Amino acid sequence: xxxxxxxxxxxxxxxxxxxxxxxxxxxxxxxxxxxxxxxxxxxxxxxxxxxxxxxxxxxxxxxxxxxxxxxxxxxxxxxxxxxxxxxxxxxxxxxxxxxxxxxxxxxxxxxxxxxxxxxxxxxxxxxxxxxxxxxxxxxxxxxxxxxxxxxxxxxxxxxxxxxxxxxxxxxxxxxxxxxxxxxxxxxxxxxxxxxxxxxxxxxxxxxxxxxxxxxxxxxxxxxxxxxxxxxxxxxxxxxxxxxxxxxxxxxxxxxxxxxxxxxxxxxxxxxxxxxxxxxxxxxxxxxxxxxxxxxxxxxxxxxxxxxxxxxxxxxxxxxxxxxxxxxxxxxxxxxxxxxxxxxxxxxxxx
Numbered sequence: 001x002x003x004x005x006x007x008x009x010x011x012x013x014x015x016x017x018x019x020x021x022x023x024x025x026x027x028x029x030x031x032x033x034x035x036x037x038x039x040x041x042x043x044x045x046x047x048x049x050x051x052x053x054x055x056x057x058x059x060x061x062x063x064x065x066x067x068x069x070x071x072x073x074x075x076x077x078x079x080x081x082x083x084x085x086x087x088x089x090x091x092x093x094x095x096x097x098x099x100x101x102x103x104x105x106x107x108x109x110x111x112x113x114x115x116x117x118x119x120x121x122x123x124x125x126x127x128x129x130x131x132x133x134x135x136x137x138x139x140x141x142x143x144x145x146x147x148x149x150x151x152x153x154x155x156x157x158x159x160x161x162x163x164x165x166x167x168x169x170x171x172x173x174x175x176x177x178x179x180x181x182x183x184x185x186x187x188x189x190x191x192x193x194x195x196x197x198x199x200x201x202x203x204x205x206x207x208x209x210x211x212x213x214x215x216x217x218x219x220x221x222x223x224x225x226x227x228x229x230x231x232x233x234x235x236x237x238x239x240x241x242x243x244x245x246x247x248x249x250x251x252x253x254x255x256x257x258x259x260x261x262x263x264x265x266x267x268x269x270x271x272x273x274x275x276x277x278x279x280x281x282x283x284x285x286x287x288x289x290x291x292x293x294x295x296x297x298x299x300x301x302x303x304x305x306x307x308x309x310x311x312x313x314x315x316x317x318x319x320x321x322x323x324x325x326x327x328x329x330x331x332x333x334x335x336x337x338x339x340x341x342x343x344x345x346x347x348x349x350x
Contacts, residue, residue, distance in 0.1 A: 090104055098202065139160070
C-alpha cells in the first residue's frame with residue numbers, strides 16, 4: 001500500500017491531467033449523444049406525423065378539388081385506407097440507432113389510434129427479425145436512387161441488399177413483400193413501402209417525420225393510388241402541380257430555419273429541383289426568392305461546437321443550476337455528518 005501511495009504522489013500531475021482529459025472526452029461524447037438524440041423524432045413527433053398523414057390523405061380523397069368520381073374511375077379498391085371501415089390503428093416504431101417505421105392495420109374500434117414503441121435495434125429488425133445480425137462478409141447488392149415498384153416476391157438470401165438514400169422500394173401487393181431469410185440482410189437508407197401496410201424510412205430524424213413531410217408522403221401515396229385506378233398521367237400531374245409546390249416550399253422553409261442546408265448543397269439542390277419540376281413553370285418569382293434565401297444562408301457563419309454547447313447549456317440552465325445546488329446541499333450534509341461522527345468518536349475515546 002505504501003508503494004502504491006508513493007506512486008500516486010510521484011505521478012500526481014500526470015494522473016490529474018489524464019483525469020481532466022477523460023472528463024473532457026466523456027463530456028464531449030455526452031453532448032454529441034445529446035445532439036443526436038435531440039435530432040431524433042420523438043414519440044409525440046411521430047404521432048403528429050401519423051395524424052397529419054391520414055388527415056392529408058383523407059382531405060385529398062374527399063376534397064372537392066380532386067373530384068375522383070368525376071374522372072370516370074370505376075375501380076376504387078386502391079384506396080383501401082378509406083373503404084369498408086372507419087379507422088386505422090397505427091403502430092410506430094422508432095429505432096434509437098437507425099430508422100423508423102409505421103405499421104397500419106384496420107381499426108376494429110371504428111376510430112384511428114396510434115401507439116409508439118422504441119427499439120435499440122436498427123429498424124429493419126422490426127420487419128425482418130430473422131435476418132442476420134452479423135453482415136460481415138456478405139456480398140452486397142446496391143439499389144441506386146429511384147422508384148422501384150415490385151409486384152412479385154423479392155427474396156434476399158446469402159446477400160446484403162443495400163437500399164441507398166433516395167431509393168424507394170414499393171411492394172404493390174400486400175401479400176408479396178420483400179422476403180429476407182435468416183442467411184441474408186437488408187439495410188435501408190431510402191424507403192420501403194408495403195402497400196397500405198408498412199411505411200419504413202432509413203431515417204429517424206425529425207425532419208423526415210415532420211408534419212410537413214407527412215403531407216408530402218400522403219400526397220405521394222394518394223397519387224400512386226390514383227395511378228392504380230387508371231387515372232391518366234395528365235390528371236395526376238394536375239393534382240401534383242396543385243398541391244405539391246406549397247408542401248415543398250414548407251419543407252424548404254423548415255430546412256432553412258433549422259440550418260440543414262448550410263454546407264449541404266446536395267440536399268438543397270434536391271429540394272429545389274423538385275420544386276422547379278412540380279411548379280411546371282408557374283412559380284419563377286418564388287424560385288428566384290428561394291435561391292436568394294439560400295445564397296444568403298451560406299453567408300451566415302455557422303456556430304462552432306463550443307457555441308452550440310453554450311446554447312444548449314443556456315437552454316438547460318434551470319436544470320443545471322438545480323442539479324448543482326442539489327449536489328452542493330447533499331455534499332454539505334454529508335461533510336457535516338462525517339464531522340459529527342468524527343467528533344462523537346473523539347469524545348468516546350476521551
